[in-house]
Every structure is written in C-alpha cells, then in structure tokens.
Amino acid sequence: MSMSSNLEHSLVLGGQNGLYRVETERGTLSCRSATKIRKDGCKLMAGDRVTVEDNEDGTGFVRAVEPRVNSLVRPPVANVGLLVIVAAADHPKPLPFNIDKLTVIAEKEKIPVAIVVSKSELGDPEHLSEIYADTPYPVFRVSDYGSDGTAGLFEAMSGKTTVFCGASGVGKSTLLNKLFPFLNAEVGELSEKIARGKNTTRTTSLFRVAEQTYVADTPGFTMLETGMYCKIDKKELISLFPEMEPYAATCRYSHCTHLCEDGCGVVGAVAEGKIRKERHESFKRLYEELKAFDPYK
Secondary structure, three states, X not given: OOOOEEEEEEEEXXXXXXXXXXXXXXXXXXXXXXXXXXXXXXXXXXXXXXXXXXXXXXXXXXXXXXOOOOEEOOOOEEOOXXXXXXXXXXXXXXOHHHHHHHXXXXXXXXXXXXXXXXXXXXXXXXXXXXXXXXXXXXXXXOOOOOOOOHHHXXXXXXXXXXXXXXXXXXXXXXXXXXXXXXXXXXXXXXHHHHHOOOOOOOOOEEEEEEOOEEEEEOOOOOOXXXXXXXHOOHHHHHHHOOOOHHHHOOOOXXXXXXXXXXXXXXXHHHHOOOOOHHHHHHHHHHXXXXXXXXXXX
C-alpha cells in the first residue's frame, strides 16, 4: 500500500453526517475528521481551509483546520469573502432597515458586502443606490431587460467565496442562474445524491464557478440569522456603520449615543445631508433593539 501524503490548503465544500467533501489539488475526497478535531469541539463548515491526509482511494482524513477569517452560524459557512445582499427595486418593496441589519452583521464579522438591486425594470433602482452611495458597499443593478450589473458583480466575486441573501421573492435564484447557468444542474445533482441518504438534513455546500471562486448553496435560506447581532454591544454599533463613524469623533460628549443629542457630530451630519437619513434611522432602531438586550440598559 502506498504511503499517504498531506495536502495543504484543501477546502471543505460541504458535509453530511460527519462525512465531508474536500477539494484538493488532486481532486475531491470524501473525508472524515480526525478524532482530535472532534474532541476539540470543532465542527467543520463549508469554506474551512484544512490539511488532509489522502488515503489514495478517494477518501481521506482531515488532520488540521486553519484559523477562520470569519464565519456565519446560519447559513453555516466559514471564510466568506463576500456577502451579496439582494433586494428588489419593487415587488417586494425594498426595506433599507433589513438590508442594514445584514450589513451590521457583515461588518461585525469583517465580511465585505455588495448590494444587488434586482428587478430594476419594475421600480426605481436609484433610491437604494443613493442610500448606499457613501458606504463601502457597491450597488449593482440587475434587470431582465437590456444591460445590467452582472459583469461587475461577477468581477467583485472573483477569487472569493460568496454567500447570497435577501428576502423571499427578490430573485436570488434568477440572479444565480443568470450568472452561472450551469450551477442549477450541479446543485440539483448534489441534492439528488443527498436525498438518497437517510436521516439527512441539507447543509451549506460550495460550488466552484471560476478559478478560486465559489458560491454557497444555502437550501431553504433567505436571510442571515439576525439573532447574531444581539451579541453586539450597543456602544460599538456606530463603528459598524462605516460612513458614520468618522463623524462620531466630533461629538461634544464622549459618551454620546448618536441618537439625538445636541452637539452630536453624527446627528449634525444627518441634518447637513452628509449622512443618509435612512441609514441613521436604521442605526437608531438597531440601537434601541440592542439596548433591550442589555441587562444594564
């Protein structure tokens, strides 16, 4: 029997019932994790970078897991390079507060964000574009007619693992099919294989769509687990609105809440039109929600 070899920088594509699909330079292996990893309480996720011992029969063992850059609980995925928030221009009407809740989670986890306005032929895509013009989040407009922002979005996704999220009915599946027509067949094939097993629950799977570029398939998933933001201290919330944080440094009071105080640099910037009112309204609403979770208020 030939000697096994370690394969560095392998990628977990997904897992089911303790068996993981791991992409290596030699192909995809079906792996179980080493006892030490399980005893350490580490549950592997799609997106984990691992070291694999190749048994040279299509199977292997995950021997080590590299530290995660970030991770999400729902959907369970690690090392996310881009979170794409999809919102329709209309039908359903976009709600900036729901988008901002997601951007706050992404900022907390240090995940870059892009916003896609789908169905731009049905409404005014400029409204959302204006709201996020002063943020680090690029906005791509997508339409079923004429030219759209799919080329720019694909470029933003290049070399990353991307998670798509958004409310039900905004057209995430349509967008993915437009970007990657071949993806639907691959997702369906994997779903069929998983369905053959017993007592299985669909989990996140990664699909390679270009060189070093992956899309997370998150079955039954529409929005991030927004309960994650409950772990945020209300005092740090201002730092999770990147376009507002610089103005917070000019506040008259060091313990300013940035809600309505006289001499608040953030409130002043909103009044002067330097910060979008919609974003500040989201900040105030989130602040009050986080305050409700604070036992000391």
